[in-house]
Every structure is written in C-alpha cells, then in structure tokens.
C-alpha cells in the first residue's frame with residue numbers, strides 16, 4: 047500500500063481554499079498510486095481556529111464543506127481530513143477535534159482526539175470533548191491506529207507539559223494495529239524536531255510498529271508550523287522526511303508490516319538556519335494571510351532593524367520592503383550610513399524623514415505642561431513616538447504592514463517605548479533574545495540563505511560591532527540601563543523559559559541585586575507586552591498566547607523563610 051502525506055499550509059477559516067488544497071493533494075496522490083492520503087490536524091479549518099469554534103455558523107460551514115469535499119475526491123482514495131465534529135451527547139463540550147475518513151464520495155468514519163493539550167499556546171479543553179473510542183482504521187491492506195497530535199505526546203520522558211491518565215498509543219496496540227499514524231499541527235520551537243523524532247523512535251521501538259507523522263506547515267499569527275513530516279520503521283529509523291518550512295507531498299510504501307525507505311529531506315541541524323527559515327515563513331504568511339504584499343519599517347542602522355529588514359526582504363522580496371531612516375539630532379552619522387549600506391546590500395528602497403523639527407514642535411506644545419520639570423525619559427521617548435507615528439502614517443497611506451523590531455530581551459524588561467518603536471502589526475523578532483540576534487546576523491553574513499543568494503554580505507560589519515544604543519539622548523548605550531546582554535539573556539532564559547526562581551538563578555552564579563532587578567523589570571513590563579503586536583514564536587516559552595500574566599497585580603508575596611505569613615485582622 048502507498049501512503050501519502052499532504053503537508054499543507056492552511057489559512058485559518060478559509061474552508062473553501064483549504065478544501066481545494068486537500069483536493070489538489072488528493073489528485074496528485076492518486077496519480078502517484080496512493081491508497082491512503084493523510085492531511086494535518088484540522089486541515090479543513092486550519093490550526094488553531096481558536097474562538098471561531100464558538101461560532102455555530104463556522105462549525106456548520108465546516109461540515110457542509112466537508113460533505114462537499116467528499117464528493118470531489120478521487121473515489122478510490124482513502125482520505126483523512128482534519129475537521130471538527132459535533133458532540134451529540136448531553137453535557138460536555140459541544141465539539142470533537144476529529145479526523146474524518148472520506149472514501150467513495152462519503153464520510154466513512156470519524157476519529158476523535160483523546161488528549162487535548164491545554165498549556166502554553168494550546169487551549170483545546172476550552173472547545174473540545176476528549177474522544178474515548180479506539181481510533182482504528184481497518185483497511186484491507188492493514189489495520190491502522192489513528193492518533194491526533196497530542197495523542198502521541200503522553201510520555202513524560204519527552205514531554206513534561208501535561209500528564210495524562212490515558213495512553214492512546216498503548217490502547218491502540220491492544221487492538222493489534224499494524225501501523226500508527228499521527229495527524230498533527232505541531233508548532234515550531236528550537237529543538238522541537240529532534241524531540242519529535244526521538245519520541246517517534248521510542249514508540250516504534252517499544253511496540254515494534256512503524257509510525258507516520260503528518261504535520262502542518264505555515265505561519266498562523268504567532269505560531270510557525272515547520273512541517274518536517276516524518277516516518278519511522280519498526281526499528282525506529284527515519285525512513286522519510288518531508289521538507290521543512292514548505293508544503294510537500296511525501297509517499298511511503300507500506301509492505302510486509304513495515305515502511306520502506308522514501309525521500310529523506312535533511313533535518314536542519316544549524317539552529318540559526320532553523321530560526322531564520324521559521325521567521326521568514328512566519329513573516330511571509332502573516333503578511334499574505336492578512337492581505338499585505340508590502341511592508342515598512344524604521345531603519346536605524348542598529349542590529350535589530352537590520353535583521354528584521356533582512357527577514358522581511360527574504361519573505362516579501364526586497365523591492366516590497368520600505369526602510370524609513372529618521373535621524374534625530376542624537377543619531378550618529380554612522381547610523382545613517384549603516385542603514386543605507388544595509389538597504390543597498392539587500393536591494394530595498396529607503397526614504398529619509400528628519401524628525402528634528404517635529405521634536406521641537408512637540409517640546410514647544412508641551413512646554414507649558416512640562417514647565418518646571420527636568421527633561422528625562424518622557425522627552426526622550428517623544429522621538430520614538432514621532433517615529434512610530436510617521437511609520438504608521440506611511441503604513442496606513444500605502445497599505446503596507448508595519449513591522450516592529452523589538453527583540454525578546456527588550457520585550458522582557460520593557461526596554462522599548464509604548465506607542466513608539468512598539469508600533470506595528472507584527473513583531474518579527476519579539477521571541478529572539480538579543481544574543482541570538484547577533485548570532486543570526488553573523489550567520490547571515492557567512493551562510494547567505496537561498497532567498498538572498500545574490501546579495502553577498504548583508505549586515506554591515508559596523509552594525510554588528512558597535513555598542514547597541516537606542517540613541518534617544520547623547521551618548522546613550524543600552525548597557526547604561528541593562529546588564530551585558532549575555533548576562534541579561536541567561537537570567538531571562540532561566541526565569542522566562544525555565545520558570546527558575548530567583549534563588550535558583552542566583553545559585554547559578556548571577557549577583558542577587560541584578561537578578562532581583564531584572565525579575566522586577568520583567569514583572570513591571572507586563573502592561574507593555576499586553577499592548578505589543580503579535581510576535582513570532584521560536585522558543586519554548588514566548589511572550590504571547592502562551593504567556594498569560596496578570597497586569598494589575600501584586601507580584602511579590604510571602605511566605606518566605608525570612609518572612610512568614612502574617613495576616614492582620
């Protein structure tokens with residue numbers, strides 16, 4: 047039996063467009079001689095559909111589209127499509143997250159997801175009732191165990207996010223299935239593919255059973271799905287891997303109770319290459335799926351805006367990315383030259399808007415209100431706000447998407463100006479720590495990715511070597527306000543990504559005063575992050591849909607050994 051994986055890039059809610067993509071993949075798979083076609087989790091709706099699922103008209107339209115799709119597929123092909131199904135039982139959640147078996151122009155069978163991830167960016171318990179029936183697809187060519195994404199992630203050795211009392215894989219094995227398939231929508235983060243493949247190997251070796259894992263690809267808001275659908279044989283060896291960060295159709299032969307070797311795309315092992323591909327895909331899909339073909343950003347000659355310009359140029363084509371240079375009296379001469387050199391390297395257009403007169407006008411307008419006060423951060427931030435205002439005016443006038451340039455380190459501690467440089471529709475590097483920004487820029491200059499092949503050196507050397515500065519006052523550098531970025535990023539990695547306590551971070555060798563100050567800054571900056579544009583997630587814990595902190599809250603509390611609880615009555 048030939049089994050095909052359609053690694054699709056659905057647009058959330060585009061039922062007709064997604065159905066057409068499934069039908070096209072089915073035609074291609076049939077031409078290749080496939081018996082069975084696998085598509086990703088919720089392939090008809092796109093994942094994650096979030097609160098669209100609370101709209102009954104959406105659920106109804108999905109069902110109608112599914113019924114129609116069944117009649118448009120090659121009749122002999124068995125096609126597994128991800129969609130939602132109504133829960134007819136009294137009580138419980140109204141929907142199942144399902145895989146629907148289409149064959150001979152009709153719906154044959156529905157399989158419901160058993161394990162519903164409800165942690166980090168996932169919120170499936172909000173919408174879905176878990177399935178309890180065994181998901182066995184009995185074809186004359188073999189008995190197939192059907193699992194949906196999280197159903198496979200029940201082993202704490204690989205995934206410690208949520209513990210489950212049931213083990214869908216073990217249950218399926220008790221039905222003597224020949225092959226396990228998993229239809230997924232598994233978002234990218236650094237290291238995820240290695241984890242997936244280790245987990246698949248573990249299941250295969252434990253049960254002497256081959257597995258096929260079909261993943262979604264594409265960017266959906268903050269989430270980037272990397273594809274890299276993969277299959278392992280009974281020994282747990284990878285026998286096929288689809289492309290990373292691009293749609294694909296991959297076929298496997300299933301013979302004599304095992305999977306035969308197929309096309310194996312390289313597993314991307316370079317972490318910078320992986321992040322680069324993820325960010326380019328995430329930005330491109332956000333723009334396209336929101337209807338933008340052109341973008342705009344402020345080019346300061348600094349490293350953040352330089353990296354974001356390169357990502358945007360690769361994603362949308364350099365001719366579609368406008369860089370706006372907005373020098374103020376505090377901008378250094380080399381900032382303008384660095385920004386111009388970068389734009390020239392990338393082949394992107396620029397325009398220059400001087401903001402000195404606007405700064406003076408603001409100062410005049412505010413002079414009576416600010417009279418008797420010392421100039422400070424508020425005056426400095428006016429520059430960032432003028433720039434943010436001008437950028438949004440250009441975006442608005444010409445239908446461009448404004449890309450904001452703040453990195454994860456800045457977003458963590460609030461080193462950014464609300465309604466200033468935080469303006470934008472998408473925060474391209476909001477989950478990239480500053481130290482990684484440097485590494486990506488160095489990598490970019492030595493491993494020019496295919497999208498920028500003809501451009502040679504991209505990031506001017508001086509952009510990488512000069513001390514980082516917001517240039518909001520004379521001589522300002524980031525390290526006036528923040529510890530060195532390698533120290534800051536290590537503290538943030540421990541605190542944000544790994545939930546370490548201040549005691550644990552101090553025990554790792556960081557000075558108490560710095561740790562306490564940084565943690566305070568992170569807590570205090572919550573109000574800024576809540577108002578920031580969506581940021582592309584590339585780490586295990588991003589600020590965004592998986593980070594849900596209160597804002598108006600007291601965030602230090604007893605008891606500690608030194609300060610036991612004392613409630614006065």
Ligand SMILES: Nc1ncnc2c1ncn2[C@@H]1O[C@H](COP(=O)(O)OP(=O)(O)OC[C@H]2O[C@@H]([n+]3cccc(C(=O)O)c3)[C@H](O)[C@@H]2O)[C@@H](O)[C@H]1O
Pocket residue numbers: 423426427430456460461462463464465466467515516518524527573597
């Ligand atoms: N809980 C809360 N809920 C709602 N609003 C709250 C709030 N707490 C403060 N606020 C308001 O927010 C204001 C403070 O925020 P904001 O006005 O943004 O300004 P602020 O955080 O005071 O200053 C921005 C900092 O970021 C630095 N910066 C700016 C631009 C770029 C870069 C860079 O390197 O890329 C760095 C800049 O040098 C400065 O240190 C408060 O004065 C208050 O009005």
Ligand SMILES: Nc1ncnc2c1ncn2[C@@H]1O[C@H](COP(=O)(O)OP(=O)(O)OP(=O)(O)O)[C@@H](O)[C@H]1O
Pocket residue numbers: 343344345346347348349350351352370371372373374377381433451452467514515516517
């Ligand atoms: N002179 C400028 N011209 C155009 N845009 C600017 C200018 N200064 C700042 N911006 C915009 O505001 C953002 C934040 O400014 P900032 O200078 O702090 O960051 P950066 O230059 O990108 O990187 P770094 O923080 O390393 O200097 C920039 O990325 C850029 O988009």
Ligand SMILES: NC(=O)CC[C@H](N)C(=O)O
Pocket residue numbers: 087163168194195196197199205230231232233
């Ligand atoms: N859609 C899902 O069930 C995703 C959850 C899964 N553990 C993953 O991230 O790969």
